[in-house]
Amino acid sequence: MIRYSFITILLLLASFVIQQFIPAFTGLSHSRILLVQLVFLCCAVTVGQPTMLLLAFLGGFLWDAQCALGPHGGSLEVYTHPVESMRFGYSILLFGGMGFLMQGIQPLFKQGKWQFSALLSGIAVFLYLISEYAMINFIRGEFVLTRATVYQMAHTAVLTMLFSPIVFWLLFSIAALCDHSINPEAGRKRRRAH
């Protein structure tokens, strides 16, 4: 269990490195695969709440460290209405929220129905993006939602979701290597069937 949790942390860190080299799909409304979020979501459904919260903190913290923009600068006499930035650390709360959402269907995952979790990972990514966009609108004022933005969010969610079976396969393999069962009820059922 401890070994598995430790490896999920390493996996999340590795996803940050890989994310750097995943380009945006310009033909699909500039959408991209959010690997960091996907790895976190898939891990969140396989671990207990304390580990999920640790992963959420780590994921959100590093994501903001990667993306946060600096202050506008320049003379306030000229730039009288500087555009507000998102506060560093907001992603921690978003990651936490997504993690709790994934843990909501943990009983299904433990029964071996990982497909529901894969589907929910896409929904969670969409909700993550829409919450982030709503926060930007709230902080900067003037609600703007273009069709291109909706497509960008939808395409990103679908593209990310398509890769979830690979991450789940990886997690099952890691769990097997660590002699840890991430879906114990499914294992019991299989043993009974044999």
Add this chain to the structure above:
Amino acid sequence: MKPLNLIALLLFLGGAVWALTRSDRAVREIQGAYYKAMTPFLKSGSVIEAKARLFLEETKHSKELEAELETIKPEIGRLRLFESRCRELENENAQLRHALDFKKSTHFDVVAASVIRRNPTTWWQTVEIDAGETRGIGIERAVLSNDGLVGKIDRVDKERSTVLLLTDEKCQVAARVEGSPEVGILSGQRGASDGEPLLRLKYLSQNAAVRPGQRVFTTGRGGLFQANILLGTIESVEKGAFDSEALVRPSVNFADLGSVFVALPKES
């Protein structure tokens, strides 16, 4: 709720509040540490990426080459390779000449840099360039291309920097319209990452005498950008109740950014 879960939740919330209350300076330090840890991966990744691109280019026409190789003697193949190398050098030479001309035509010192990659963010428009502190680059320096203003430096490492593109809503530029007394603030538009994004020139006077086709330049006021840098061309004008706004097509093609130039302060 289990006691362990409750403790974990309280620790999580405490950590989140701690992160949310960090100052700008502390955030910059955290970012510096993050990118320092990431640099070896980014460097080796860039090398692999370049090799992979080269490999793909080489294998792109492998079938055609195979057919050719069967018919053409090895000596001709060798000469073709030599010729392609010459062309490559010719292109490189032309690019460098172009860069040199640009450097001569500007009224301030510039540092040439290449765009390495686009940063993996959904809502912010940023790119990374291969020049940093060691070449005299500092934050908030203007970044230009042969066609006009690209953006400004947002974050600097020793050998790399992050550029906030003009198409981002957060990148504001004090701008003037050519042939008119109108000045305003130009910035990118929220949710306009698709296709060729237009910029929005705000705070023009209510009856602004501006028309499509007029060019927009930096004013040089505000302490961020030098004066008279081309920003774009007016596409349309929207009259409001108290002021007017104009949509501006950027002069720079942001989808095809290769080489850029970072403006240095006068004293350097």
